[in-house]
Amino acid sequence: MKHWVKGMALVMTLVLAACGGKPEEAATGEKIYSMGVNAAFAPFESVGSDGKLQGFEIELAQAVSDAAGIKIKMTNTPWEGIFNGLANGDSDFLMSAITITEQRKQSxxxxxxYFDATQLVVLGKGQSISRAEQIKGMKVSVLTGSTGDTIAQKIQGATSTDIRRFESLELALKELENxxxxxxxxxxxxVANYLTNNGRADLDIVEGINFDKEYYGMAVRKGDSALLEKLNAGIKQVRADGTYVRIHEKYFGKL
Structure with a gap:
């Protein structure tokens, strides 16, 4: 397991993550902010063999909170309930490869x-397409509620039975393998991380299909400007001092 932050600070953060519940206070009386994360999205976040959270966003969240001067606990939360958890106060903020969209900005x-991303289409060997629309009529697997799910619905139709939804993208890819x-x-x-680590020579990423670029952001409850300012200050600091680049290069290579 790789961690940018070592020692007791991270250990205490992850111990607190197991507790769940509402925002807490440290022994000093300082507030501890609860971060919701769905740890089934390697290399952004996953659970290591030792049971601890690991990944790009886990390390970046700790670095951002340290730079912002706040304490956090990380709570592994199912994707299906992660936004409700923010709304009802189980989490103070979310960091889980969440694409910033106009629809989500409403709530x-x-x-x-803090990260630029895009969608990829992966096919089994022997399959070939040149346009995304050509998956119409194919059985397609996606992560439930993800941007990939939205794209599949636009092409196949929202009620299409050809869309197979899974709790993690890894499970969706395994369905393709099988x-x-x-x-x-x-x-x-x-997708790139999965294919690299699983050596899937029988799967192909389709080249040349250009989906819109996406941007990941940390989500807070509507109107929580105080926490938002802290997080933005932390992001600005880790970008300025080189921390962001070091963490990014560890998981994705050079920017």
Whole structure:
């Protein structure tokens, strides 16, 4: 397991993450902000063999909070309930490869973007398309509620039975491996990481399909400007002092 932040500070953060619940206070009386994260999206976030959270966003969140001068706890939260958890106060903010969209802006506020992403189409060997629209009629696997899910619905229709939804993009890709679907749509960072680590020579990323670029941001409850300012200040600091570049290069290579 790789961590940018070592020692007791991270250990205490992850111990607190197991507790869940409402915002807490440290022994000093300082507030601890609860961060919701769905740890099933390697290399952004996952659970290591030792049971601890790991990944790009785990390290970046700790670095941003340190730079902002705030304490956080990280709570592993199912994707299906992560936004409700923010709305009802189980989490103070979210950081889980969340694309900033106009629809989401209606119910939550976002930090400055910290990652650029796009969607990829993955096919089984022997399949070939040149346009995204050609997946119409194919069985397609996606992460439930993701941008890939939205794209599949636009092409196949919102009620199409050809869309197979899964709790993680890894499971969606496994369904493609096993022949249950003919294509998978998902975030580029996760897809590339999965293919690299699993050596799937029988799967192909489709080249030349240009989806709109997406931007990931930290989400806070609508109107929580105080926390948003802290997070933005932290993001600005880690970009300025080189911390962001070091963490990015560790997981994705040079910017």
């Amino acid at each position: 939550m506020d976002f930090s400055e973007p 022949g249950g679907v003919q294509a998978t749509i998902g975030d580029n960072g996760v």
